[in-house]
Amino acid sequence: MAITAAEPEAAATARSFGPAVALSCRECEERYDLGPRFACEFCFGPLEIAYDFGTVTRASIERGPKNIWRYADLLPVPADVASLPNMNPGLTPLVRxxxxxxxxxxxxxxxxxxxxxxxxSFKDRVVAIAVEAARTFGFRTLSCSSTGNLAGAVGAAAARAGFDSCVFIPAGLEEGKVVMAAVYGGKVVALDGHYDDVNRFCSELIGDSAGEDWGFVNVNLRPYYAEGxxxxxxxxxxxxxxxxxxxxxxxxxxxxxxxxxxxxxxxxxxxxxxxxxxxxxxxxxxxxxxxxxxxxxxxxxxxxxxxxxxxxxxxxxxxxxxxxxxxxxxxxxxxxxxxxxxxxxxxxxxxxxxxxxxxxxxxxxxxxxxxxxxxxxxxxxxxxxxxxxxxxxxxxxxxxVDSGVTATIKPSLDAFKDAGLL
Amino acid sequence: MAITAAEPEAAATARSFGPAVALSCRECEERYDLGPRFACEFCFGPLEIAYDFGTVTRASIERGPKNIWRYADLLPVPADVASLPNMNPGLTPLVRxxxxxxxxxxxxxxxxxxxxxxxxSFKDRVVAIAVEAARTFGFRTLSCSSTGNLAGAVGAAAARAGFDSCVFIPAGLEEGKVVMAAVYGGKVVALDGHYDDVNRFCSELIGDSAGEDWGFVNVNLRPYYAEGxxxxxxxxxxxxxxxxxxxxxxxxxxxxxxxxxxxxxxxxxxxxxxxxxxxxxxxxxxxxxxxxxxxxxxxxxxxxxxxxxxxxxxxxxxxxxxxxxxxxxxxxxxxxxxxxxxxxxxxxxxxxxxxxxxxxxxxxxxxxxxxxxxxxxxxxxxxxxxxxxxxxxxxxxxxxVDSGVTATIKPSLDAFKDAGLL
CATH class of the missing domain: 3.40.50.1100 (Rossmann fold)
Incomplete structure (x- = not known):
């Protein structure tokens, strides 16, 4: 692993990740201790969280907070997660x-x-889990490669939880996404290229000393993140x-x-x-x-x-x-x-x-x-x-969308009737 | 009252408004039947909802839906409101x-x-109540004067509940608010002037035959709306x-x-x-x-x-x-x-x-x-x-806000290090 994270890893205990017990390779099923790892050292397959779930009932879930932490018993997060500073996403409407x-x-x-x-965006869900892992591992800076929504979710979550942040996006994203990424006060770096170039850049950065103590939510924290x-x-x-x-x-x-x-x-x-x-x-x-x-x-x-x-x-x-x-x-x-x-x-x-x-x-x-x-x-x-x-x-x-006003008129009844809007 | 609404009013029953029993003048306390009225005929004071609350407990509220309808027993809405097509706002985060x-x-x-x-925006709360009143009174078109947020809330709620909509805004509003008002397919009319001009225009329109069967959420439905x-x-x-x-x-x-x-x-x-x-x-x-x-x-x-x-x-x-x-x-x-x-x-x-x-x-x-x-x-x-x-x-x-990207660079480690962002 390129990550040098002996100290952060030492901070993690079994209880830091609730019911999660290990990282497991999706391809060869090789197991690893819970740490800031994302790829199997043997077959390079992606690592996933393996669990040992306790008793979870509908009632125990329904008694929980009105956000994703009602499912804490099914996620790689500590039991007291709801009391930690986090964006607490979830329980969004299911609209009939x-x-x-x-x-x-x-x-x-x-x-x-x-x-x-x-x-x-749904990215708040995945970032919420990654933030808890970053806290446990002792990372100080949150980062990501993003098509836009993730950058905003990371910026906001870092602000709430007290991390620095530096996020990477492809140049030319929608204004709303750029402003939303930047307004929380972290660094937003646009890279000339597509998302896949940004992703490649982050993989390089994570292997470099410049990024070694950074938590990239969708790279070295990906197994946790993805569970969101x-x-x-x-x-x-x-x-x-x-x-x-x-x-x-x-x-x-x-x-x-x-x-x-x-x-x-x-x-x-x-x-x-x-x-x-x-x-x-x-x-x-x-x-x-x-x-x-x-x-x-x-x-x-x-x-x-x-x-x-x-x-x-x-x-x-x-x-x-x-x-x-x-x-x-x-x-x-x-x-x-x-x-x-x-x-x-x-x-x-x-x-x-x-x-x-x-x-x-x-x-x-x-x-x-x-x-x-x-x-x-x-x-x-x-x-x-x-x-x-x-x-x-x-x-x-x-x-x-090209939606805009139907008409602009003077504020009078006559103007309204003349505009043919009735 | 300029509103001609004999037929709509006839559709209302006591149960249509739950615990609400009357409209009451805030100034002279004159009472009126629940209808699409907003000003006292005697003193021109604003009308408010008067209630006769039944037994409401913390437990009865906590058993309710995860939106404002958990407080239905305290609002001028029917008891089955949660089953009707509505935006169902509320229970937004209280962030420590x-x-x-x-x-x-x-x-x-x-x-x-x-x-x-x-x-x-909070406008979804007030519009949600107004929609139920509009439904009860038999209005087909929802309208409002708006500084922007209300126009979006009315447009969305009208779409969800199957009303036509025509909303009025001052010209020159923020793009996000204009698009959000228009995207739901209703009419959005910009008036040259300030909000107060828009408001005055709506009062004229409501007294005119052109607007007589319209539910203006913040004019003739205002007593209901405001309770949200x-x-x-x-x-x-x-x-x-x-x-x-x-x-x-x-x-x-x-x-x-x-x-x-x-x-x-x-x-x-x-x-x-x-x-x-x-x-x-x-x-x-x-x-x-x-x-x-x-x-x-x-x-x-x-x-x-x-x-x-x-x-x-x-x-x-x-x-x-x-x-x-x-x-x-x-x-x-x-x-x-x-x-x-x-x-x-x-x-x-x-x-x-x-x-x-x-x-x-x-x-x-x-x-x-x-x-x-x-x-x-x-x-x-x-x-x-x-x-x-x-x-x-x-x-x-x-x-x-003037937030934007910190820097735009080529997707390489060298470019990142040269940019002085570390």
Whole structure:
């Protein structure tokens, strides 16, 4: 490991990570002590958290805080996590979307609207877990490579928890995302290139002395960070009345979120918290960055990297690390991976706004667009209970929609009537 | 009354408004049946909701939904309100702000962060109540005069609940607010003038046949609408562990929110839900629109209207209807009304972001700025438990802060080290 972190690692105790007991290689199952590691030393596979869950009941969860810490017994965090300074995301609305469902010819649709998180994207969930790991390991600076939402989530969480922060983004991101990353007072460094270049840069930095005492939430803290996405699965099931949805549409950037929602569903089944019944997972990409959907269409199990060209910048990862796992999950559950054009993304943002009053980021346009497409093609079962994720906020991608005032007039009744607006 | 609403009114039954029993004039106490009225026919005083509360306990509230409908027994809404299509706002975070408190030399500060609402301002609370009244009265179109946040809240709520909408804003609002108002598909009409001109226009429209079957949430539905702000008081008390704060800093636009939070606290005391102990209410304005603060400074009980000139556009009401009531409440509770300059607003936005990871709208900069000012001046008791409101979201007033990237560089370690960022 390039990380020199003997001192930080020494600070961690078993209790620092609650029910988590080890890191385990997703490929070869080699185990490691819980530390700031992310790749297997033997096969270079990604490391995941391994747990030894105690007794967890619906009642014990329902008694918990009204945020993700109600699921602390299922996460790599200390039992007293709710008392520590953290953004405390989660328990975002699961919106019953009857008007959207009617328009698409579906019986039951719910929108899991993660724009309700503190910095208005699902990234607050994953960062919240990474912050606890960074605290345990004694890191002083939080960092990340980001397509925008993560930078804001890291900036805010670092401020709340008292870390320094330095985040890396591709140049040319939406203004809302840049300001939201910078306003918390940390450093925001734009790199000339795509997200994949930013990611590569961070991997170099982490191997250099300059970055050795930094907690990169999505690199050396990634095993912890990624577990935050499981809370989406837990919340959806709890909010449906402790039931898994029959179909779920999830966006794909790196693919991590989709794999962790699947993991969360399987944990709930294994713990007896929900009935074991089939669910189908559908992955959604923008056509301009659809390496996983292309592999799916072609029946390949290897992802061919692409150079992203889409307005859905938060999903613009051309070389998605978890792509192969996504293909596995969609195949295993009987789902699919599909993509929609930028024009369809914009239409879908407006559809969701017009029918349900939810102003989604472009990523939410991708999932809603894929929902519409797969419903029209008959790939989705119209009678099955369906959940679609909105992972971000339209306010951060204002330029995607051309909405503006209907008219500007003088403030008089005559002017109003003359304007032909009635 | 100019409103012709015999048919809508007939649809209302006692149960449509839960514990509400009448409209009552705030000035002369004349009573009216619950209907789309807002001013007393005798003295032109504002009408308020009068209640006959049943038994309400902490336990009955805590068993309720995780939104404002947990307080349905204290609001003019039907008992089954949680099952109707509505934005379901509320239960936003009450953030323990230890780092902010330390920087201001205060013992205990909490930020009530209403940017967590569905359209990211407290306006979702008031609109949620107005929507239920509009539904009961049979209105088909929702409307409002707005400084921006309300337009978005009305647009979204109308979409969710299946109303048409047509909202009126002053020309020149922030882009985020305009797009957020328009994206839901309703009409957004900008009027050349200030908010007070927009408000005057809406009063004319409501007296005209063109607007007679419209529900103007903050005009003919105002008695219902305004009650939504009480939920801020309920939530703060519940989230503090069923206790009133000793000091609270509230922004003043029309002044309605401040009066309703005070009303909510008094109801909680009267119902035995919290201990009856003193609390001080502090009102906050921007210097560029500070008619209430000026009256306070001069010891006047009449508000002299002003022409607003401030970046805090959501508070830019030069002729605040509830100004005199605000003066009464701040005097009665031992509080004060104060104002801060636009530069102090921006500094306060950055202070709150840097210490707590909360990106506030300019209105939140006004309250945080006044908190800082009154703490420095010794007007606030540093040892008392203090709550400050953030009523909106920084993403909607991006231009107020000049935050941007720290540097743009090539994606290489050498470039990073050369940039002098370490």
């Amino acid at each position: 979307a009857d008007r959207l469902a009617a328009e698409l010819g579906l019986r039951s649709v719910h929108v899991k609207d993660d724009s309700g998180n503190p910095t208005h 996405s499981k809370t989406l699965a837990y919340e959806i099931a709890e909010q449906l009345g402790w039931r898994l949805p029959e179909q779920i549409v999830i966006p794909i950037a790196s693919g991590s979120q989709l794999t962790k929602i699947d993991k969360g569903f399987r944990e709930l089944i294994a713990l007896g918290l929900v009935e074991d019944r089939p669910y189908k997972v559908f992955g959604a990409q923008a056509t301009g960055c659809s390496p996983v959907a292309r592999a799916w269409e072609r029946g390949h199990d290897v992802i061919q990297p692409v150079k992203p060209d889409t307005i859905a910048k938060s999903l613009a990862i051309g070389n998605p690390a978890d792509g192969p796992y996504v293909l596995d999950i969609c195949a295993r559950t009987g789902g699919a991976v599909a993509h929609v054009s930028d024009a369809e993304v914009v239409d879908a943002i407006k559809l969701l706004a017009r029918t349900e009053g939810i102003f989604a980021e472009t990523a939410g346009g991708v999932t809603t667009g894929v929902l519409r497409k797969l419903a029209a093609e008959g790939v989705l079962d119209p009678g099955a209970e369906t959940v679609v994720l909105n992972t971000g906020d339209g306010l951060k991608t204002l330029n995607a | 702000a230890d780092r902010l408190a330390a920087e201001l030399g205060l013992r205990s500060v909490h930020v009530k962060d209403d940017s967590g609402n569905p359209t990211h 702000s009480k939920t801020l008081a309920y939530e703060i008390a519940e989230q503090l562990g069923w206790r009133l704060p000793e000091q609270i800093v509230i922004p003043i636009a029309s002044g309605s929110q401040l009066t309703k939070i005070d009303k909510g606290f008094r109801e909680l005391i009267a119902l035995g839900l919290v201990e009856d102990r003193p609390y001080k209410v502090f009102g906050a304005q921007a210097t560029g629109c500070s008619p209430v603060a000026r009256a306070w400074e001069r010891g006047h009980d009449v508000i002299q209207p002003v022409k607003p000139d401030t970046i805090a556009k959501s508070l830019a009401i030069g002729n605040p209807a509830d100004g005199p009531y605000v003066l009464d409440i701040c005097a009665r509770t031992g509080g004060a009304v104060a104002h801060v300059s636009d530069a102090e607003v921006v500094d306060a936005i950055k202070l709150l972001a840097r210490t707590e990871g909360i990106f506030a709208e300019t209105a939140g900069g006004v309250t945080t700025g006044v908190l800082r000012k009154l703490a420095a001046e010794g007007v606030l008791d540093p040892g008392a438990e203090t709550v400050v409101l953030n009523t909106g979201d920084g993403l909607k007033t991006l231009n107020a």
